[in-house]
Amino acid sequence: MKPRLLETICCQNGRLKGLVFHQARVRRSAHALGWTTLPNLHSITIPQRFQEGRYKCRVLYREYIETVEFTPYAIRPVHRLTLANADHIDYACKYEDRALINAAFAERGAADDVLFVKNGLLTDTSYANIALWDGSRWLTPRQPMLEGTRRARLLEQGRISTADIHAASLDQFEKIALFNAMMDLEEGPVIAVHPTNIRQSRPFTKK
Known part of the structure; x- marks a missing residue:
């Protein structure tokens, strides 16, 4: 059976935001x-009862849309x-099956989320892309685990730039x-880079 994929779309005051970026990722x-x-x-x-406020529109699909669900959203x-x-x-595709991501999240200990490292490079957290502030600009990993739609929009707007960001850096x-x-x-969480805020379970070396 073909894997089932997922799109999470922001429904703001009766409008699905960034739909062109979501459709591009589907493609x-x-x-x-x-x-x-x-x-x-x-x-x-969009049903009438979701016309005001912010809701998460969760779309499950294969070659056709299978389910659409709207739920209230609050930033965690x-x-x-x-x-x-x-x-x-x-x-690389936004699969419904997140078993490996969820397993890593379950091992986070006292942390609120995990920051994934692949081949020594920073990628994403369990539910978000990231950007790091170097004092003058926001840099986002050149090769995230998932190319998010907000990331695509921010790159298009010139608000972030891509770079290979080593965990060791x-x-x-x-x-x-x-x-x-x-x-x-x-608008979402912003975390100061400090040993009390970011824990490394083992050293990651540059490759």
């Missing part, structure tokens, strides 16, 4: 998986991160911002 994922039919996210209708506070190895995780930055389709840059 890339379908191409990568060899699908011949594309679901059309523009066909989603994140104050501490722990670095986790992701060399064994492939999440983390202390060269001042802070880390988490963002995704539901929360903009600096």
Whole structure:
């Protein structure tokens, strides 16, 4: 059976935000998986009771949209991160199956979330892309585990730039911002880079 994919879209006051970026990711994922039919996210209708406020629109699909669910959304506070190895995780497509990500999250200890490291490079947290502030600009990992739609928009706007960011170079930055389709840059959690806030379970070396 074909894997089921997921899109999480921000529904703000009756409008699905960033839909062009979500549809572009659907197109890339379908191409990568060899699908011949594309679901059309523009066909989603928003029920009247979700016309005011911010809601998370969760879309499950294969070659066609299977389910659409709207739920209230609140930004989850994140104050501490722990670095986790992701060399064994492939999440280039936004799969519904997040078992490996959830397993790493369950091992976070006292931290609020995990910050994944793949081949010695920083990637994403369990639910967000990241950008790091070096004192003059925001840098986001060149090769995240998942190319988020908010990340695509921020790059297009010139608000962030890409770079290979080694886990061993983390202390060269001042802070880390988490963002995704539901929360903009600096609207979501911003964490100061300090040993009390970011824990490394083992050293990560540059490769």
